Amino acid sequence: MPRIRTLVSILSAVFSAVTSSSIIYDGRVLFGVQSSSILPNSTGPFLTGVKGQNESATYYTTFLGRSALATPLWNKRGLPTEQVISIKIDNTSVFVPGGGPPQFGFRRTELIAQKDGNASQLDTEMEVGVSTFHFSIKQDASKPLNYNHEYQIVFIEPSDGTHVFGIQLGSPFTNPTGQLPAKNAHSFKVLDHALNVLFTTPFVPLLWHNFAITVDWENRTLKAAYSTEGLPLRAVTPTVANPTVAAGAVGDFHFGVLKLPLVNPQDSPADQGDVVHHGIQEGTTEGLLYSGVFVEKA
Ligand SMILES: *[C@@H]1O[C@H](CO)[C@@H](O)[C@H](O)[C@H]1NC(C)=O
Ligand SMILES: *[C@@H]1O[C@H](CO)[C@@H](O)[C@H](O)[C@H]1NC(C)=O
Numbered sequence: 391m392p393r394i395r396t397l398v399s400i401l402s403a404v405f406s407a408v409t410s411s412s413i414i415y416d417g418r419v420l421f422g423v424q425s426s427s428i429l430p431n432s433t434g435p436f437l438t439g440v441k442g443q444n445e446s447a448t449y450y451t452t453f454l455g456r457s458a459l460a461t462p463l464w465n466k467r468g469l470p471t472e473q474v475i476s477i478k479i480d481n482t483s484v485f486v487p488g489g490g491p492p493q494f495g496f497r498r499t500e501l502i503a504q505k506d507g508n509a510s511q512l513d514t515e516m517e518v519g520v521s522t523f524h525f526s527i528k529q530d531a532s533k534p535l536n537y538n539h540e541y542q543i544v545f546i547e548p549s550d551g552t553h554v555f556g557i558q559l560g561s562p563f564t565n566p567t568g569q570l571p572a573k574n575a576h577s578f579k580v581l582d583h584a585l586n587v588l589f590t591t592p593f594v595p596l597l598w599h600n601f602a603i604t605v606d607w608e609n610r611t612l613k614a615a616y617s618t619e620g621l622p623l624r625a626v627t628p629t630v631a632n633p634t635v636a637a638g639a640v641g642d643f644h645f646g647v648l649k650l651p652l653v654n655p656q657d658s659p660a661d662q663g664d665v666v667h668h669g670i671q672e673g674t675t676e677g678l679l680y681s682g683v684f685v686e687k688a
């Protein structure tokens with residue numbers, strides 16, 4: 391009965407991957423939780439401040455209730471328990487960091503993992519020893535991306551602004567602008583801290599893409615696992631060195647949509663290199679769907 395054996399091995403792989411005691415942070419939104427009750431004041435598992443300054447968190451981020459299905463990977467007894475998180479950007483998505491000028495080059499909406507209202511405290515808990523960052527991503531057919539642009543969609547950002555690892559979509563920003571869209575624009579790229587591509591896979595419509603990135607915070611290594619839909623996660627890289635991360639660095643765990651601009655030929659050379667504050671944005675409404683976001687000890 392090969393088919394049954396396959397099913398059993400799939401189930402055991404999935405259930406053995408995570409026991410609730412190993413979960414350090416859970417960003418999966420159970421049915422019944424209203425976005426309006428936790429997002430506006432950043433009271434839930436997400437810090438919601440990275441967004442356009444003039445619209446509410448619930449304008450950019452919504453929980454889809456029963457109208458959409460989350461990744462089946464973490465279903466309990468075959469049944470979904472969590473809602474899909476829809477995250478969008480539009481031309482209002484200009485983030486103004488505390489004390490800094492508006493980031494007119496970017497359009498961005500990101501959720502940041504937090505617990506008890508404190509992302510920094512959570513970072514010190516989930517970024518010690520070895521931990522695995524889980525997240526699942528699906529296209530939002532009603533809010534397509536523009537693959538001529540670079541998107542940074544999941545990353546851990548220490549205070550120096552670098553990324554311990556990152557997930558990128560689209561055409562990497564270049565100055566001057568190269569051929570668009572770039573080769574592999576429609577593929578996810580898992581990047582290490584030095585921006586080497588560790589793994590790439592096409593962003594296929596209609597499928598949930600499940601990622602698990604294991605970070606060894608002491609020995610500074612990364613390892614990526616991946617699957618689609620309900621298939622068990624499989625390692626897609628060996629354990630690889632990530633030596634350029636600053637020793638002891640921890641950083642906020644972001645997921646969402648951060649869209650880089652294209653170079654504006656009419657800008658000064660200095661401004662052309664300042665992607666944060668300058669460049670071309672079309673102002674379109676774009677988005678991604680997330681589910682299965684959590685962090686476990688590994
Ligand atoms: C959120 O904060 C605002 C302003 O401080 C307050 O008026 C409102 O009652 C809070 N909402 C919730 C749901 O806590
Ligand atoms: C937000 O509103 C302020 C005040 O009206 C305005 O100066 C600013 O340009 C707006 N920001 C964006 C991104 O539209």
Ligand SMILES: *[C@@H]1O[C@H](CO)[C@@H](O)[C@H](O)[C@H]1NC(C)=O
Nearest residue numbers: 506507508509510511512514
């Ligand atoms: C959040 O956690 C950090 C790091 O542990 C701590 O320094 C800070 O005081 C905490 N903030 C609040 C508001 O509790």
Ligand SMILES: *[C@@H]1O[C@H](CO)[C@@H](O)[C@H](O)[C@H]1NC(C)=O
Nearest residue numbers: 518519520606607608609610
């Ligand atoms: C780091 O590497 C050393 C030597 O290989 C090993 O003993 C230690 O357990 C590793 N630390 C972690 C957190 O994996």
Ligand SMILES: *[C@@H]1O[C@H](CO)[C@@H](O)[C@H](O)[C@H]1NC(C)=O
Nearest residue numbers: 481482484494671672673674
């Ligand atoms: C988008 O916003 C920028 C900055 O506020 C503005 O200069 C531009 O005209 C807007 N574009 C569109 C298409 O509305």
